[in-house]
Amino acid sequence: MNYMSEAGSHHGYDNSNNQDAVIFKKNKEYCVMVLADGVSACNKSAEGARIVCNAVSEYLLAHGKRLIQMNRKYVAEYLLTYVMFKLNEIASETQIDVNEYSSTLAFVFADRRNGKMLYFSIGDSLIIAVRNSGCSIVAMPCDSRNGCCVTTTYNASVMAEVGVVDTDNINSVFICSDGAWHLMYKRNRMYESFKSLLINQEYVKLKDVLSSAERYDDCSFISADISDLRRGRRK
Amino acid sequence: MITGTITRRLETFKNDYFKELLTKNDFVNKIKKLKSVNSSQRPTICAELCEMFKKCGIECEAGETDNYYENLYLNNKKEIKSFADVEKKILKLMFSKFEGYPTPEEYMLRMVNRLCNPEDKWQSDTLHLRILKQFIKYGNCLQYELEIKDENGKKKKKVSVYGGKNYIKSYVKEKIKKAPKDTEEIIDNVDDDIFRILETANKDQKKQEGKYGIIKLADDLATGKFKASGATKRDLYMFAIVYDMTYYYKSEKEPEMIIDYDSDIEKNLFEDYYANNLMRFITDTYSGNQGSFELDPSGQGINYKNFAEVVYLYFISKDYDPREKIRLSNEMIERLKTTGSENNNSELKNAVTGYYVSIFNQKLLEMSETEFEKYVAENYDCNTECEITDKNTIIKKGVMQINTSQRTAYKAYCELIESLEIMDKSVENCNYGLWFTDVSAIKKYGNEKIKKILEKEKTEEEQQKIEKFIKLLFGINMFLGCDFEEEKSEMNTNQEHNDPSKRLIRAMSVKKAEDVTRTSMIVAYYYYYNTINEKRESRKSFMEVYNDYTNPITGINALLEEARFQKISERNIFDIAVMFSSYAYLK
Structure with a gap:
């Protein structure tokens, strides 16, 4: 597993102001990695992103086995209901409007026994599956020109990208925030240098490159290789 | 994550309209309807009623009894508006919001801000000047060199897709009192006054191939002037090329390709900008001068039946330099006007757009240029000559006017x-x-x-x-x-x-x-x-x-x-x- 989460220039590169959050959890049966990107305009979005990462990872380790078999629509509804429950809890505790805790949410949950992987995304994060043959898109960033769907959006479950894929032929899975993919892409095409880092799974180098890049937005990614996603497989 | 403003503003407007135009009568009628519907329709009416309460900021539970909703209404009656004169209310509401709707200029400015190279540092220039500078720097003033072979060997001929390069050069020459040495010098010295010539220029000079074609192009795009007979369509494709806009398709060769919503041609140019946006009627451009513009753009966006549009899209989807895209696309269109027009298959004229949308896919976009050109010549109507049978005369259509039926x-x-x-x-x-x-x-x-x-x-x-x-x-x-x-x-x-x-x-x-x-x-x-x-x-x-x-x-x-x-x-x-x-x- 590799990750980075660093503040951008609009937060003065000060990580205490970073509004992104990532989490990775793994046990014998399951592996889960979550990325949440707090909405800049919201006062408590960094906290919201952390709460969402924790809540979703806990929920998935407890119920992911069932979710992976469910209709996609229900996966989104159940998950987001739980997320909203957690956010409402903190909002009522702090007496702060729940919308102030808004963030995007993207995760993958792998059943390490059979190689099935549930993916989910609301917002403008990107999920990529890295294979020997190249990188393919698992979940595309949504249209964020006019603000995108986030955890607190009314009827957000309808907008979620949800699905199950097999991890056969996948070498690693990579989730990143818009701050990261904006650096990795020129318009709609990924720069060859970044593509090569992903295909060769050079995530430490990728972290160095992104870390040293001039960036406005907070920048985060998390990746897991096949040994994390599937039991008995080696990197 | 940063969020935008135009749609957020308009989304708020919609919610305001819903809220402002909900009256006591609407609630009374809905509750009456709830009482009279059968059990299968009840959940729908219930949900609608709940939505109405929520729009007024009143918390409401679905699936409750008639009494619950009736009491909820009676207890919150004061919160709900009442007005006798609907017309007056609508006028006032519309008046309070209309200036918040974006004009074509606003959409264009948003696009240019998103697509420009910040290192050019043209942000403080006027919009039409920024667009003109982009055409000069990234599109070589929409001019390219064509190689011609004859008995004396190879020759290079300058082809201007739009006229105006010579005028821009002479304008700068006059300003700095010497011939500009390179493009950079032209860009550094071109200014807003160059557009003044449009006030006195005649119609021919302002045409695409005219003396001031490219200056008019930049001005039209900046002010959202839509010209008739498909002329605006070509302007838009030129704009898309010099601003390196993108066209998304599910690529087998590049499966990591994403939709870049900031640069996607379909979303930005054809959905937001080139639409029947009535806000243009309150801009200075259209004021008292409506006759010379296309008043009702079809609204269909990309016309996948039109061979020239397909050729432009093919090259827009490639990772080439904008100058190459301009040269290659225009050369191919010129060749197809000859080779493609030999194909007189009348079925091509009658095919529905859906068919052409379905064939314009990854297979076509990942063909080599030779294969693609051959395919277009065989499967698209490229005939710019249209025969009028009753008068027995032949009229010529512009390439963007072919196959525009819907x-x-x-x-x-x-x-x-x-x-x-x-x-x-x-x-x-x-x-x-x-x-x-x-x-x-x-x-x-x-x-x-x-x-x-x-x-x-x-x-x-x-x-x-x-x-x-x-x-x-x-x-x-x-x-x-x-x-x-x-x-x-x-x-x-x-x-x-x-x-x-x-x-x-x-x-x-x-x-x-x-x-x-x-x-x-x-x-x-x-x-x-x-x-x-x-x-x-x-x-x-x-x-x-x-x-x-x-x-x-x-x-x-x-x-x-x-x-x-x-x-x-x-x-x-x-x-x-x-x-x-x-x-x-x-x-």
Whole structure:
């Protein structure tokens, strides 16, 4: 597993102001990695992103086995209901409007026994599956020109990208925030240098490159290789 | 994560409209309906009622008893508005919001800001100058060199897709008193005054190939001037190329490709910018000068049946330098005009757009240039010569004018007109236009009445805003209905009202698949919707009218989507005004 989460220039590169959050959890049966990107305009979005990462990872380790078999629509509804429950809890505790805790949410949950992987995304994060043959898109960033769907959006479950894929032929899975993919892409095409880092799974180098890049937005990614996603497989 | 402003602003407007136009009567009617419906319809009505309460900021649970909703209404009655004069309310509401709708210029500025290279540091320049500089720097003033072989060997000939490069050079030369040494020097010295020449230039000089073609192009794009006969389409493709806009397809060769919503040509140019945006009527560009512009862009965006558009898209999707894209696309179009026109398959002219959308896929876009050109020549209508049989003369069409018919849209449009006739509503009577205000009366009797309704201070600023608002109402009504003559007539008011009632308006008299537009479909649906609900004696809240129009199965959205037009959108002030008008009509 590799990750980075660093503040951008609009937060003065000060990580205490970073509004992104990532989490990775793994046990014998399951592996889960979550990325949440707090909405800049919201006062408590960094906290919201952390709460969402924790809540979703806990929920998935407890119920992911069932979710992976469910209709996609229900996966989104159940998950987001739980997320909203957690956010409402903190909002009522702090007496702060729940919308102030808004963030995007993207995760993958792998059943390490059979190689099935549930993916989910609301917002403008990107999920990529890295294979020997190249990188393919698992979940595309949504249209964020006019603000995108986030955890607190009314009827957000309808907008979620949800699905199950097999991890056969996948070498690693990579989730990143818009701050990261904006650096990795020129318009709609990924720069060859970044593509090569992903295909060769050079995530430490990728972290160095992104870390040293001039960036406005907070920048985060998390990746897991096949040994994390599937039991008995080696990197 | 950063969020945008235009749509957020408009989304708030929609919620405000719903809230502001919900009345006590709407609640009373809905609760009455809830009591009378059968059990299968109850959850739908219940959900609608809950949505109404929520719009007014009142917490509401679904699936409760009739008493629960009745008490909820009675306990919160004070929070719910009541107004007797619907027309007045709509006018005031629209007046308070209309300036928040983006003009084509605003959309263009947003695009240019997103797509520009910040290192160029042109942000403080005016919009038309920024666009012109982009054409100069990244598109070589839309000029390329063509290699010609003859008996004396190879020669290079300069081809100008748009004229104007020489004028730009001479303008700079005169300004700096020496010939500019390179493009950088031209860009550093070109300024806003270069556009002054357009004020005195004649029509030919302002044409695409004319002396000031590229200057006019930059100015038109910046001000959202849409030219007739497909000319704007080519302008847009040139803009897309120099700003390195993208076209997304599911690529096998590059599976990591994403939709870049900031640069996607379809989303930005054809959905936001090149639409029948009525806000342009209040801009200085259109003021008093409507005749020279394309008043009703079809609204279909990319025409996948047109071979030139397909060629432009093919090259836009490639990762080439913009100059190469300009050269390669224009060369291919020129060749296809000859080779492709030899293919006289009449089926090509009659194929529906859906077929061409389906074939314009990854397989086609990942073909080599030679394969692609051969495919287009064999499968697209590339014939720019159109024979007129009755006069036996041949006229030439521009490449962007080929295959512009919209059969699916026309079929849906004709069905709406037929439905009106079945209901005994003659299309000649479908001309009353906006129902919440009498535009004809404003024209005839002046603005005083509307000023009184709007209850505004008589400051100069307010007066100007009212003038703009009236221009907008005229613009909307121009598509939706017809009005009295400007001069006072001998007829009394009743006679006058009967006079225009027999006039056929343009949007209700489309006779060819080439002429149907998104606007004409919405207008036809407007009269159909008003007629059918009038016959049913339906009384609807604005939210219900909005939901009816946007219903994906029974609403106009179903027809618009099938015809590949944009669906009803809260971003479009014409769409909102039409729904306001239906609401007023049914009240």
